[in-house]
Each structure stands twice: as C-alpha cells, then as structure tokens.
Amino acid sequence: MSGPTTVIPPAPVLSFSPVVLSVPGRPAALQVRVSAPATGTGLPVILLSHGHGNSNNLSSLNGYAPIADLWAQAGFVVIQPTHLSSRSLAEQLADAPGAPFFWRSRAEDMTFILDRLDVIEHTVPQLAGRIDHDRVAVAGHSLGGFTANLLLGAQVTENGEPVNLLEPRIKAGVVLAAPGRGDVIHASMGERLPFFQTIDFSTMVTPALIVTGDRDDSRHFTDMGPDWHADPYTLAPGPKTxxxxxxxxxxxxxxAGYDADETTDENPGRVAAVGHLTSAYLATALHLDDHAWQTACDALTSGLHPVGHVVSK
Incomplete structure (x- = not known):
C-alpha cells in the first residue's frame, strides 16, 4: 500500500499595481501590474497583452490572473499593461484617435515598458536587481495575440504602407488564440477591424509558440473553423511551434480570469497545463533550461490522454 502523496505548495508570488507611467502623447497614463516570484534573481520577463472581450476588468491589468500567477510561480516577471482598448477606459477614450481597438498603441505600450523597465524594477518593492533585462518574451490572448504577433514581426498595411512594430528586445513569444489571416474574415468584421484584413505573417521572424484550441470556432469572424487561429504558425517562417x-x-x-462568465470551456486542469507548457517553452526558448520544453511535452502531450498535440518547424 502506497503512502500519502506529498503536495508541494505553489511558489509564493508578489503582485504590485498600479505602476503608473506617463507616456507623452498617450491620452491616458500607462498603468501596469507586475507579478514576480517572491525569491530568485536573474528573472526573465513576460509582457502580457490582454484581449478585448466584454468584461471591464479582464481587459486590463486586473485580468489574466490564472495564467499570470502560473508564470510568476514558474520564475518569470509578468508585466501586464492596461491598453487603451481596455473596456475600463472605453467611455473616457471613446473619441480618441485609434478608438476603440488602438491596435498600434497596444504594441507601442510594450516597447515603452521595455524602455522604462529599469524604472518599473525599482518601483516595485523587493524587485530591484532581480530582473534579467536580456531575457524578454511577449505573450497575448485573442486581440492580445494580434499585438504579440506585431511585436514578433508580423506586419499590417495602413494607407498603402507596411507598418513594422517588431521589437528586437523580445526574444520569444507565446501567441494564445490569436486571429488569423485577413482574406477569410467576414466583410462586416473586416470593415470593423480593417487592420485584421492586411495582416502579413511572412515577416514574423521571432521564435514563438502558437497555442490554439481545437474547438475555438470563431464563426463571427470566419467560416474557416479552428484552423484560422493556427495561421500565425502556418503562415509565419520558422522557428515556430x-x-x-x-x-x-x-x-x-x-x-483570462477565475470563474469568468466569458469562459465557455472552464477547466482548471487545462489552464494548469497551458501554464506549464508555455513556461517550459519559454524556459527553453530563452536558454534557461534546454530540456524544459521536451520534458513538459513528454509529460502532457503524449500517452493515452494528451492535453494537446505539438508540431514544429
């Protein structure tokens, strides 16, 4: 008879918000939440871009606690801005240029955060001297995935000219349930989100893990089915997974949030798996642990009941 199983408690996490940064020309101050493990040095950074959605606080620095906590427990400093597209700012910024989606500003927020990373590090209690400024990743969900794609090198066309928002300080990315190609979206959605129509993944050069759900059928956008969300993998150059x-x-x-009404597939085990696999991918991509990704894949994407399937190029 086997003995009782020892449950290892999660690593303690410190979360501090808001860190308020004044950005010239931005119609609202840039507010960020910073979550980090309570101990450790040489900590890599994940810039997390929130989605759009209907809830006021999921699309802000107050959202995405389930995944942000898991990443911080895994040893990352997670920085979450409230983009101008946040529902919490919708009334205040309804008439601002770029409203309501602020697609360009969302990516520029991340570049500004990196420009002020030293300020953020010294503002958050117990964080000074603990960040590795050379190991930076970006992650984003849904519209935040679109933002991540731009920072990883994808381009859109505006007024006939390509817009390049590639951030070279970002060494890897995690793209979660992002929109795909623009030529298959419904005309009504193309009119509402014209920047979706011109996305070009052929310039998305930075290594990235693209995460999709095999039942994520965004019929309001396209008839292509769940494969649409795999376009950042299918249409971008390697290395991609x-x-x-x-x-x-x-x-x-x-x-996006604990017990959130917007979640149609509530599954804490799946969230835990996503947290484990994505943090393992970044640990390997950022050269922290060359074996972390393969070990995580062996544990979670093989056997009789895999949580998912992996391909790479």
Whole structure:
C-alpha cells in the first residue's frame, strides 16, 4: 500500500499595481501590474497583452490572473499593461484617435515598458536587481495575440504602407488564440477591424509558440473553423511551434480570469497545463533550461490522454 502523496505548495508570488507611467502623447497614463516570484534573481520577463472581450476588468491589468500567477510561480516577471482598448477606459477614450481597438498603441505600450523597465524594477518593492533585462518574451490572448504577433514581426498595411512594430528586445513569444489571416474574415468584421484584413505573417521572424484550441470556432469572424487561429504558425517562417489543445475553446480553459462568465470551456486542469507548457517553452526558448520544453511535452502531450498535440518547424 502506497503512502500519502506529498503536495508541494505553489511558489509564493508578489503582485504590485498600479505602476503608473506617463507616456507623452498617450491620452491616458500607462498603468501596469507586475507579478514576480517572491525569491530568485536573474528573472526573465513576460509582457502580457490582454484581449478585448466584454468584461471591464479582464481587459486590463486586473485580468489574466490564472495564467499570470502560473508564470510568476514558474520564475518569470509578468508585466501586464492596461491598453487603451481596455473596456475600463472605453467611455473616457471613446473619441480618441485609434478608438476603440488602438491596435498600434497596444504594441507601442510594450516597447515603452521595455524602455522604462529599469524604472518599473525599482518601483516595485523587493524587485530591484532581480530582473534579467536580456531575457524578454511577449505573450497575448485573442486581440492580445494580434499585438504579440506585431511585436514578433508580423506586419499590417495602413494607407498603402507596411507598418513594422517588431521589437528586437523580445526574444520569444507565446501567441494564445490569436486571429488569423485577413482574406477569410467576414466583410462586416473586416470593415470593423480593417487592420485584421492586411495582416502579413511572412515577416514574423521571432521564435514563438502558437497555442490554439481545437474547438475555438470563431464563426463571427470566419467560416474557416479552428484552423484560422493556427495561421500565425502556418503562415509565419520558422522557428515556430504549434500547440493544439484538445477540447479547448477560445478561453483555453479560463486563462483570462477565475470563474469568468466569458469562459465557455472552464477547466482548471487545462489552464494548469497551458501554464506549464508555455513556461517550459519559454524556459527553453530563452536558454534557461534546454530540456524544459521536451520534458513538459513528454509529460502532457503524449500517452493515452494528451492535453494537446505539438508540431514544429
């Protein structure tokens, strides 16, 4: 008879918000939340871009606690801005240039955060001297995935000219349930989000893990089915990896918020798997642990009941 199983408690996490940064020309101050492990040095950074959605606080620095906490427990400093597109700012910024989606500003927020990373580090208690400024990744969900794609090198065309928002300080990315190509979206959505129509993944050069759900069928955008969300993998150059989660819908189990009404596939086990796999991918991509990704894949994407399937190029 086997003895009792020892449960290892999660690593303690410190979370501090808001760190308020004044950005010239931005119609509202840039507010960020910073979450980090309570101990450790040489900590890599994940810039997390929130989605759009209907809830006021999921699309802000107050959202995405399930995945942000898991990443911080895994040893990352997670920095979450409230983009101008946040529902919490919708009334205040309804008439601002770029409203309501502020697609360009969302990417520029991340570049500004990196410009002021030393200020953020010394503002957050107990964080000074603990960040590795050379190991930076970006992650984003849904519209935040679109933002991540731009920072990883994808381009859109505006007024006939390509817009390049590639951030070279970002060494790797995690793209979660992002929109795909523009030529297959419905005309009504193309009129509402014209920047979606011109996305070009052929310039998306930075290594990235693309995460999709095999039941994420965004019929309001396209008739292409769940494969649409794999376009950042299919149409971008390598090195790229695609993780397709079994039975997952757009919320990927609930990464945007605990017990959130917007999550149609609530599954804490799936969220835990996403947190483990994505942090392992970044640990390997950022040269922290060359074996972390393969070990995580062996544990979670093989056997009789895999949480997902992985391909790479």
């Amino acid at each position: 695609l993780l397709t989660l079994v039975d997952a819908e757009h919320g990927l189990g609930g990464i």
